[in-house]
Amino acid sequence: MYNAPLIFDRRKFLKLAGRGLVVAFVLKDYLSFAGETPQPGSPMAPPGEVGAWIHIGEDGLTSVYTGKVEFGQNIRTSLSQIVAEELKLPVSSITMIMGDTDLVPYDAGTFGSRTTPQMGTQLRKAAVTAREALIELAAKNWDVSISGLIAENGMIVNSATGQRIGYGGLTKGQQILRTISDNVPVIVAKDWKVAGKSLPKVDGRLFISGKHLYVSDMHVPDMLYGKVLRPPSYNATLVTADVSKAQAMPGVTVVQDGEFIGVVAPDVVAAGKGLQLIDASWEEKTGQPSTANIFDYLVKNASGENNERGSENTKGNVEMGLKESDFQLSQTYHINYIAHVPLEPRAALAEWVDGKLTVWTGTQRPFGVQDDLAVFFKLNKEKVRVIVPDTGSGYGGKHSGEAAVEAARLAQVVKKPVKIVWTREEEFTWAYFRPAGVIKATAGVKKDGTITSWKFVNYNSGSAGLDTQYTTSNKQIAHLPSKTPLRQGSYRALASTGNVFARECHMTDLARLIKMDQLDFRLKNMDDDRFKAVLQAAAKAFRWNGPKASGHGYGIAGGFEKGGHVATCAEVLVNEDKEVKVLRVTQAFECGAIVNPHHLENQIMGAIIQGLGGALFEKIDFSSGKILNSSLSAYRVPRFSDVPKIEVLLINREDLPSAGAGEAGIIGIAPAIRNAILDATGTGLTVLPMIPNGTLTTDKY
Amino acid sequence: MVLDVNGVKHQITADPDVALLNVLRNQLGLTGSKYGCGEGACGACTVLVNGKPVHACITPISNAAGKEITTIEGLEGNGKLHAVQEAFLAVDVFQCSYCASGMIMSAVALLNSNSSPSEAAILKAMNGNICRCGTYPFIVKAIKLASKS
Incomplete structure (x- = not known):
């Protein structure tokens, strides 16, 4: 049946027809709607x-609307390419509207x-449907x-x-009302002209x-600066606070609500001074765990060995299996908070x-933070707008909206816009960490390389990459959840950074027990062709069987997570x-068909x-509720001088759907290095991080 | 106190020990220089003072007064990018780009003092700048490209 495309003004349409009704008519003049700013892309649109x-x-x-946010994945570029490909438009004529809860359809988060x-698939289908609708509109116009x-x-x-007629001439700025079909004729990857190419970063x-304004760079008229008083350690309770000196500073307002104390000032220096002038006394909780005893603590407080038997991931x-094996290997791996x-x-x-709250903040979950704010301030969600400008990265660490709630609390009291930018120390202390964990692995192997038994238990750090x-x-x-003394949450590739480390260490050690090459042992025990392909490709390019100088070692590791298949060789x-x-x-x-090769290479390199x-x-160093290395001079991150020679091989599977690439690229490097150290020295490390002081020690942890 | 920023003299009223980064960002609206650590450990705030790279987050304005301060906003001339910016753009270096201004300012300082640095010299000069996204190999590539132009 011919289904004529409809164009309509979404706001006017919804006002007239109500939500959820699809009515076949066209409203002519989008811009004539008095008193209402034309604003394409409202969340009211189905x-x-x-x-x-x-x-x-x-x-x-x-304009393309998505709840996904740009944190450096370069998805503003790749999503534009996907739409441009299907809608047959130049990328330069596309603007991605991202992470604005008033304008984009709901999204759980990035x-x-x-x-x-x-999202790529969703936008691809929408673009194809739009393309078809435009063709039908033109056909109707030209009869x-x-x-x-x-x-x-x-x-x-x-x-x-x-x-010929331009798209704009066909739609005249009105919305295309056409239900997105699941069975649209998308362009297959081998025919891509725009997707699949290394287009440069949009807005580069x-x-x-x-010139790009991150949230921390933003300024609006009458804006004030906020600071929040922090406890000296986790679980400390406020006993007294004398805020009179801060309050006496010109232009400074102290906001107090229970244990929440914030300072608002016309400039950031005054806000900081005001905070220092608050005389607070705290009762600290003693006897909290520390780096020295965290692993024992996590095992002791785990949710019980019984869960292991109830696990769905039990087979045979x-x-x-251990009884059938020729060699057995039990090892415990330790993963620190990072x-x-x-x-x-x-x-x-x-x-x-006018009772509506707008917050600009760098969160991976704009709608989640909208929810948090609505709950906190007891507002309808329609009264809360969260906007996420392109943000200075997150890596799984910005799922939450702490600063958003804090700024909104202060702004509500002072009745002016308030900006809060956390200090590095606050970010290190009051954000959240990749969980610490203990992983116990026991396996049995036959002389011929058959794995007869595999037992793998993770305490606390999570279930990603567990199997x-x-x-x-x-x-x-x-996976046995435990009590964490530090706030923990998502990380790039989640717990697989620890679980894959343990698994890949254990695999190499089993190979050594039976004197089999660690690559051959993996290939023997594998039935995933994509995993096999990356292992073989990495080994070949690395010259796995090539000669090694004295003191040098080779290691290999890999796996697949979230559609990304990875293999890493290290020397x-x-x-x-x-x-x-x-x-x-x-x-x-x-990761299937590659949308942007250069940006993928960059992501994998990164x-x-x-x-x-x-x-x-x-490694986060902590003691009884205090983070001891909460600065960039004390917490070491990789720098230029730490970077080895890196070769990235991208395998483009145009026959497979495109998967994400932000995470899986991180899982192979730690076990590959560990297995290389083992190859060079005979020492098999079991703790992440492995070389905190630069030299190899056999200290437990 | 007078600060000469990107060729423009600004009369500043602030304590002499206030960090230059603070004044640049919050009084002069020059937000290209970023806060990353507040202790000169990440390089995101790097600006040039009399041509030398300094960490604006730990430089009191009294140390910068009367000197030529150049920020990322001062690199462009007549709407034309600096050669180093052109090279970074051509290589398409960045992910989140929060470190970009500091990286580019450090690279400009390096190339001003050594127009064709070796790879070792690049690593040494840039080691105070952190890119948490890990785009270092592309930054090195861009600096090499800029050194040829």
């Missing part, structure tokens, strides 16, 4: 409609490498059939007559000229206008003073380099 995602202006400029597979009409460079062209010039019988250290700390600018990705007939896999040198130097890394990565920190030296 998300099943093209108009919720794509709006073509009368000038042909196209995490889990979901943007490309989920011809749709055959012979093609979309090309922002225009519909009649290939028989040469007649703004970023290299200092691990005890029987920090994300986004270079832009948490920041928020909050403004109340083995190698074949075995008997396995028992469990290390351990000298006579036991100093460890990572010399070179080769990493193969495959993941390797970030992973070096957690592998070698990053």
Whole structure:
């Protein structure tokens, strides 16, 4: 049945027709609606409609709406490419409207490498549906059939007559009302002209000229600066606070609400001084765990061994499997807390206008923070708008909206916009960490390399990457949550950074027990062709079987997470003073059809380099509720001088859907280095980070 | 106190020990220079004072008064990017780009003192700047490209 495309003004339409009704009519003049600012892309638009995602202006400029946020993944670019490809538009005519809860359809958040597979697919379908609707509109305009009409460079062209009309001329700025179909004819990757190419970062010039405004850079008229009083340690309770000196400063307001004390001032220096002038006394909680006893604490407080037996990931019988084996190996791995250290700390600018709260903040979950604010201030969600400008990174560390709530509380009291930018120390102390964990692995192997038993228990750090990705007939896999003394949360690739480390260490150690090459042992126990392909590609480029100098070692590791398949080879040198130097890394990565090769390479390179920190030296040091290394001079992150020679191999599987790439690239580097150190020295390290002081020691942790 | 920033003289009323970064960002609206650590450990706030790279977050304005201060905003001339910016753009270096201004200012300082630095010299000069996204190899590539132009 011919389903004529409809165009309509969304706001006027909804006002007249109400939500959820799809009525077949066209409202003519989008701009004539008195008293209402034309604002394409309201959340009231049904998300099943093209108009919720794509709006073509009368000038042909196209807005694309998504709840995903740009934190450095360069998805503003890749999503633009996907839409440009399907809608047959130049990328330069597309503006991505991202992470604004008033303008974009609901989205759970930017995490889990979901943007490309989920949002990319959604926008692709919306774009194809829009393309088809535009062709049908042109056919109707010209009174011809749709055959012979093609979309090309922002225009519909009649290939028989040469007649052409721009998209803007067809829609006249009105919305396209057409339900997005799941079965639209998307362009296959091998025919891509815009997607699949290394287009440069959208707005790149703004970023290299200092003109992009991150939240911490923003300024609105009458804006004041806020600071919040922090306890001296976790779980400290406020006994008394004398705020009179701060309050006496000119222009300074002290906001007190229970234990929450904030200072608002016309400039940031005064806000800081005001905070220092508050005389607060706290009762600190003693006897909290510290770095020295954290691992025992996590095991002791785990939710119980019984859970292991109830685990869904049990197959066969691990005890029987061990009996069948020729060699057994039990080892415990220890994963320290680490920090994300986004270079832009948490920041928020909050403004109340006529009972409506607007907050600009760098969060990976704009709608989640909208919820948090609505609950906190007992408001309807419609009265809270969260806007996320492109942000100075997060790596899983900015799911929350602490600064947003703080700025909004202060702004509500002073009745002026308030900006809060956390200090580095606050970011290190009051954000959250990648969880610490203890992983106990026990496995049995036959002389021929068959894995007969695999038992793997993670205490506290999480279930991502928990299951083995190698074949075995008997396995028992469990994650036992525990009590964490530090606030913990998401991290890039989540707990797989620890679980894959333990698994890949254990695999190499099993290979050594039976004197089999660690690559061959993996290939023997594998039934995933994509995993196999990246391992073989990495090994070949690395020259895995090539000669090694004395003191040098080779290690390999890999896995697949969230659609990204990765294999990493590392070469290390351990000298006579036991100093460890990572010399070179080769990493193969495959995540289906590649949308932007350069940005993917950058993402994978960055993941390797970030992973070096957690592998070698990053570690949160804490004692009884205090973070002891809450600064960048005390908490070491990778620098230029830490970077080895890195070779990234991208395998483009045009026959497979594009998966995300932000996370899986980080999982191979730590175990590959560890296995290389083992190869060089015979020492098998089991603690992350491995070389906090630069030299190899066999200290437990 | 008078600060000469990007060729413009500004009369500043602030304590002499206030950090230059504070004044640049919050009084002069020059937000290209970033706060990252507050202790001169990350390089995000790097600006040039008399051509030398300094950490604006730990430089009191009294130390910068009367000297030529150049920020990222001062690199462009007549709407034209500096050669180092052009090189960073051509290589398409960054992810989140929060470190970009500091990286570019440090690179400009390096190339002003050594127009064709070796890789070792680049690593040494840039080691005070952190890119948490890990784009270091692309930054090195961009600096090499700029050194040729």
